[in-house]
Amino acid sequence: xxxxxxxxxxxxxxxxxxxxxxxxxxxxxxxxxxxxxxxxxxxxxxxxxxxxxxxxxxxxxxxxxxxxxxxxxxxxxxxxxxxxxxxxxxxxxxxxxxxxxxxxxxxxxxxxxxxxxxxxxxxxxxxxxxxxxxxxxxxxxxxxxxxxxxxxxxxxxxxxxxxxxxxxxxxxxxxxxxxxxxxxxxxxxxxxxxxxxxxxxxxxxxxxxxxx
Numbered sequence: 001x002x003x004x005x006x007x008x009x010x011x012x013x014x015x016x017x018x019x020x021x022x023x024x025x026x027x028x029x030x031x032x033x034x035x036x037x038x039x040x041x042x043x044x045x046x047x048x049x050x051x052x053x054x055x056x057x058x059x060x061x062x063x064x065x066x067x068x069x070x071x072x073x074x075x076x077x078x079x080x081x082x083x084x085x086x087x088x089x090x091x092x093x094x095x096x097x098x099x100x101x102x103x104x105x106x107x108x109x110x111x112x113x114x115x116x117x118x119x120x121x122x123x124x125x126x127x128x129x130x131x132x133x134x135x136x137x138x139x140x141x142x143x144x145x146x147x148x149x150x151x152x153x154x155x156x157x158x159x160x161x162x163x164x165x166x167x168x169x170x171x172x173x174x175x176x177x178x179x180x181x182x183x184x185x186x187x188x189x190x191x192x193x194x195x196x197x198x199x200x201x202x203x204x205x206x207x208x209x210x211x212x
Contacts, residue, residue: 014127016210017062017078017119019112019160020049021133022096023167024067025103028136032168032195041167044196045134046097048203052132053090056207057081064115065093068108069101070141078119104141106149109133109162109180116158129160130210136167139176146176153183161186163209165202168193 028042049065057063058081065076075096079089112131120129144152153162161184164177174191181189188209192202 015058015060015062015080015124016128016130017064017116017124017158018057018130018132018210019064019066019078019115020093021066021068021108021112021131022049023103023105023135023137024069024096024098024100025137026069026099026101027103028099030136032199039196041136041199042097042099044199045167046094048200049093049097050090052203052207052210053093056211059083059086062119063089063093064112065096066108066112066115067096067098068104069099070104071101072104072108072111074111074115078115102141103135103137103139105133105135105139106142106144106146108142109149110144110152113152113156113158113160116160117156120158128210129158131160131162132165132206132210133162134165134167136169138170138173146179150179150183153180159184163187163206164189165199165206166191166193167199 022045029040031040061081062078063081064078067073067075076089076092116129162181164181166177177189181187190202190205192198
């Protein structure tokens with residue numbers, strides 16, 4: 001009876017689709033400054049991503065990991081999480097968080113929306129879809145402009161909500177983040193301008209938002 005109740009509860013829950021879109025530019029290897037020790041932005045981002053995967057991604061949810069530097073890579077293509085593949089997906093997500101180049105943020109957001117669009121069907125209509133994007137700098141490699149990226153997000157058939165975590169961004173970069181976060185009602189720019197604690201707080205806010 002307990003197993004049947006658990007199965008019924010799982011069936012009643014609406015599965016979500018999440019793409020982690022992570023900055024893999026070399027600046028992510030920098031520390032936070034001050035007395036934060038040797039921990040880097042990338043190490044902290046990786047730890048927080050894995051915490052969300054462990055604690056807030058349920059079996060039946062779909063996850064993807066896209067990283068961006070000079071290029072955009074789908075390190076973990078859209079995959080339904082099961083008890084059998086969870087550990088393997090976790091390992092692939094962990095391995096993906098390695099710095100390698102510059103910053104093609106807008107192109108990565110477009111690739112994220114396109115991946116969600118490819119998996120949007122009548123069967124999963126109404127499914128919550130989130131792009132959780134983290135960046136620590138101004139885009140300097142994308143072919144798409146911020147305006148073109150906003151347009152892609154607005155017209156995306158999967159209608160994803162975008163949560164941007166900005167790690168110690170320059171003030172002149174933040175208005176672009178606000179533009180992108182205005183594409184849907186539930187999208188948000190989370191300004192993690194402080195040290196490691198502010199990045200941890202930003203991921204905690206993300207966890208709360210995707211759990212609603």
